Amino acid sequence: MGKRPTASTLKRGPGRVKRIVLFFLKAIYLSPFVVFGLWLIGIVYFQGYDFKKPFSSRPEKKEEKVLKVFLHKQETVPRQHFHMVDQYVEAPTETQAVCVVCHGSYAHSKEKKTRAILNMHEGFISCYVCHSRQEHGQGKVKTTPSGARIKFLWVDSETGEFKNAVKGEYGKYPAQIFPIEYSEGEDGRIFTPIKLEAAQAFLNLLPELTPDQVSSAKAKLHEPLSKEPVSCADCHKKDGYLDFKSLGFPQQRIDHLISTEFVGMFEKYKTFYLPSVLDFRGN
Amino acid sequence: MKHNRRKPTRLNTRWPVFFNFVIPAVVCFFFFIGIGYAQSDASPDEENCLICHRYPRMGRYDEAGNKRVYYINDQLFAKSVHGKLRCKSCHVDLDKIPHENVKKVDCSIKCHLKDPSSNREFSHRGMVEKYENSVHGKGVNRQKKFPEDRPTCAYCHSNRSYNPYAGFWGKSEALSRETLARCQGCHTDKAWTEKVYAHFTHRLRRRRTQDEIVKLCTSCHEDKQKMARHGLEAISTYKDTFHWILVKYGVHNAPDCITCHVPVGYTTHEIRPRDDAMSPINKNNRIKTCSNQGGIQNCHPNATIKFAEGRVHAYGTKVQLMAAADKTKVSGNEEESLLIVRAREEITQSELFHYRVLSLISLFYKIFIGLVVGFMTMHQLLVHRRIKRNARKEDAHDAQ
Incomplete structure (x- = not known):
């Protein structure tokens, strides 16, 4: 005659496994009730408490203003922009310069006269084109510091495909112009003077760095960039830094791009007064 | 009677055809092309602002770190409620590049558009004066405190698009087209009629949910x-x-x-x-x-x-x-x-009394709910404990 299992015998063998499984089933069954109870206690007794607030929040460390600007105001178009803006303002792009990680999409801010105009170019020209000038030797051959040949091509914003020409006008292009490096025996790839990992590491470490460390880190990060970036006049002239024809611009547009009106306006005049003959107020 | 009629030559038989048909046809062609161009969606950009402002990335971060978008889509703008205005109608005193000391747009200035009801220059001045006198306005004779807190025109209003085909008839484009066609029976200027119809229906519809x-x-x-x-x-x-x-x-x-x-x-x-x-x-x-x-x-x-x-x-x-x-x-x-x-x-005394009664009721329910739920939980736990204890006793009894 077999002995009936007692509480002590249940603690061992297959009975124990069964008990653990039962315990978990009970826990799963009861957990919604516990959550509901906590929620009920919350709304009845703690009405003024914001449950969405994190339990512990570190006091915000003071960051440099220039970084605060775009790190905390992530590229949003102002609320209900009075002049309706379209999708081109914030056109998503798969491929973008590393510079955007820190400087945002409106990187130019110092020079009052040219900042908005220079920012205008960011929609269709990568920062690398102007800020990493790669002309070496007497013939000003465009090569990387390692000697790889450089060619400027359009890089499709969605697919990342290199193209000689794209359709579009007045800054509304489905691609951006990038410097493409061609090493011997290799396919072309985007020439990237600053590594993304370095920029991200800088941002991660930023709250911990002293002002001196920030300055030296920035200097190091920007070391591969040109001291003298490509200027307006370097491009907007005949046989300028960019070959507009090889980038597929029609001749009429090239004639306009290399005309001197705008470059002259910015380089010759401190302030350019619009002709008053264009002002029709009161007529 | 002998008519001295010249015998038509090959040349002068062709000239009437040329004068009567070809030249008028060419003139009409260019005339209608001109009208078509004038009625296109292009914005009236006499000041040539779009030479820069048509580029989508035209803009900057301002000193406070806010994104300032200076881009104008001229075709969208032309279809908007302010689409017939020139840039300098609102952005006055922009006479140099780079634009410095830019004044905020004053919606109370004259727009240089004729108000068809009065044939005078249109202006939002009346509306702005009413607003400044209202509870939200900055005050007219006496400046109210904290003027920076008070909403500006553009805080509530954006330059909305006209859509003539979302008029009286909900989203029925066909019915709106039919209504427009009736209007155009008398008002033959198609663009003008569309604009008036769009304005009329735009004002009649609720714009915000x-x-x-x-x-x-x-x-x-x-x-x-x-x-x-x-x-x-x-x-x-x-x-x-x-x-x-x-x-x-x-x-x-x-x-x-x-x-x-x-x-x-x-x-x-x-x-x-x-x-x-x-x-x-x-x-x-x-x-x-x-x-x-x-x-x-x-x-x-x-x-x-x-x-x-x-x-x-x-x-x-x-x-x-x-x-x-x-x-x-x-x-x-x-x-x-x-x-x-x-x-x-x-706050009146009766409201204060009402609030106190409500507070007491609220307090009563807080305690009552706590007691009821607490009692029920305690009861269930005690029952559970008793069942377990009985089970253990039974086991012990069986073992003996």
């Missing part, structure tokens, strides 16, 4: 600090009402802020404080407001004086301050002091 209205108003009125500066309590008191529940769940014609604060016969630009005799929420006007006489639907058609005297928003900070033990003392905090001063003026 109830939820959007509440979001717009609460974007300021939920800001506790901003409200306290003006002696107001934050608008969370509205979100504790049945009215908000209806809006939240998208009930047709649910009452939003506008329904009560700007009922039929009032305008949003003339919202007045409730102690103003002309305010729709003044105690003397409330019955009319609650019944929404003349509105799309009469909300509470049989509203009585007692009904209209009832609170719409839930009790908020003011009554809490009044009910506090130290209500006689004015706090050192200026904002709180202002709230107390206003609370003393606005």
